[in-house]
Amino acid sequence: MARRRAADDACPARVTASSRRRPWKVDDDGGVAVLPWFVGPDGPGRGRLVANVALSAAVPVLALIDVAQKELPVGAAAGVVGLSLIVGAAVYVRTRWPVALLALALGAVIVTVLADVLSPPLVAASGIAVFTVACVRPRRVSAPSALVAALVLFGAAGARTPGPMTEPRMLIVLVWTALAFALGVAVRTQLAYVDALAERARRAEDTREQEARARIAEERLRIARELHDVVAHHIAVINVHAGLARRAAGRDAAVVDTSLAHVQTAASTVLAELGAVLQVLRSNDPLEPGTEPAPGLDRLDALLATFAATGFTVRTRATGRPQPLDGACDLAAFRIVQESLTNASKHGAGARADLSLTYGADALTLAVGNPVASASAPAPGTLVAPGHGLIGMRERAASCGGSLSAAPDGHGAFRMTAVIPYRPTAAVPTAAAPTGAVPPAAVGAP
Structure with missing residues (x-):
């Protein structure tokens, strides 16, 4: 439950795109950057701008047609059209102040009802406001707002509709308000889902990079260890025999010849083993095994x-x-x-x-x-x-x-x-010695 609450509270105001078929887009940071065109005008594209301007203009235009058909007094008609102009302008910027738009639309409905007029375009604008609040605000804000809107619109319809409260003309107001709220919640849930997928993809990419860095560090350590083991022994042998040859020079030709032969053998061996290591490093196929078998106790x-x-x-x-x-x-x-x-x-x-x-x-x-x-x-x-x-x-x-x-x-x-x-088991971490100290270098190579 807490996870659903956290996902619901996550702001979907940042959306990325994978294709034009989706009504939202995803930015390079993996978050929701552009809301669907039907939620608000914020975002690129001429079509989005035209659609939202038309929606905003529809409120006063439809209100003007409505008052013309009802043949209202000039004062009442001017008041309704004036309120619809204000509400229509607010509809254009609905994603920035959705709760304020809802309050303004409901206030306009109440004012018209008090003037003994009920304007359907203002009721529709209230439904748009409920939808927008559900899209861009968490449920702890959108649910109470939708409830308040349903009560106000139901009361306004009741004031203008004679008969019992179960009249279809009154109940339809509740149905449309609930439908606007449900659609807004569905859009918000979809946006949160897309945002969660983008975040998961970003984290997976970060994890892959961390694993790659860890593998590189491990491989460097393995190569360094292998090179050290390959070189150290043979260099020690070369050093000993070079010293023997130097001391026997001019006195014992047989010792000199034997020592130099051992130096040559050791040098050839270390060169061959280094060549095998370098062959693996230069191989284009990291899975291709080396031709030289790894040494063992044999x-x-x-x-x-x-x-x-x-x-x-x-x-x-x-x-x-x-x-x-x-x-x-x-x-x-x-x-x-x-x-x-x-x-x-x-x-x-x-x-x-x-x-x-x-x-x-x-x-x-x-x-x-x-x-x-x-x-x-x-x-x-x-x-x-x-x-x-x-x-x-x-x-x-x-x-x-x-x-x-x-x-x-x-x-x-x-x-x-x-x-x-005899068989590898789970790697055991080496015990850490005190800082700057380990057992004597009598066994540690320089």
Whole structure:
């Protein structure tokens, strides 16, 4: 009920158009800007102007014909025509002051009845006023106005009609007043409906734009995360082997040759993976899959081999019965392992790390631990500035409905633990760390 009341009170004075067949038009803002031509003259178009001028002129013209047929005294005839001229002029501006027009028309009817004359054109003008009030005013205003008009016109008809109150000439006044009110309410309801459709379309467009912006932001984040994971590991490998080649230059040609071969291999790999990412970005069809399959844990041995080639030892332990992972979860697991080992090799001590894969009933638990130099080892629970690597790992885990934690264990080592479900579940928002702080950068990439 409250919703109907709110829709009824919504001003229909603003109308948009979709075609000329409709008597109203809709503006660019989605609201009702132009009322139907039969409601009032406000709006463009010569036809609208001509129709409303003719309607306004009809009141005094018909009143003049009526008094001529009744052969009224000159004074009474002049009075009726004069009132009809005033009311006719008010009819032209009826949408601006509809209640005032109704009061003026009813007042003119009362004056003519007191002069022992009942002018049908003034009664008709009162009906026009009732219709206009119902069109442009809320029902709490139009309903009482229509009731007052019905009583006044019924009384005026009764004063000029001998016989009982059930005479057809008296009852027809009530019928015409009720019909004018009902037609006005119908027009107002239609205008409110059109306005509601336009508003709904505008909101739907806004929602689509917001969803598009959200998708763009999400895609940018995904691309940034993928580029970081693709580049960081291989650049770390290149950096290690370039350092080895530089130190062995002029002393051990075999080491130099091996290191440069690893640099070339790593560079070729990162270029190939970047090319695959760029191919997806440049594709005209956003739904077209890339030709290169997404990496998963099936490439774990190759990944560990690249670390072993740099002299970084990874002790691997797997427990439980291996389970197949969904593509997105498999990619997330691989990238988390890759990023954790890369950061352990860059920031850890001892050139070693421990990797464990535990296959549970519903999820795979990944754990990477690496020693940290005692001088730089943070106290347990210490929070420092975040790195993109740790943020990316948390986001990857959360995107599958998993979780990730990374913190020092209090025994001179840093430990990362991630739980990745075999099938994606509802994404879990990453826990927000205190402002400007997350677990140590010993696992976070720069």
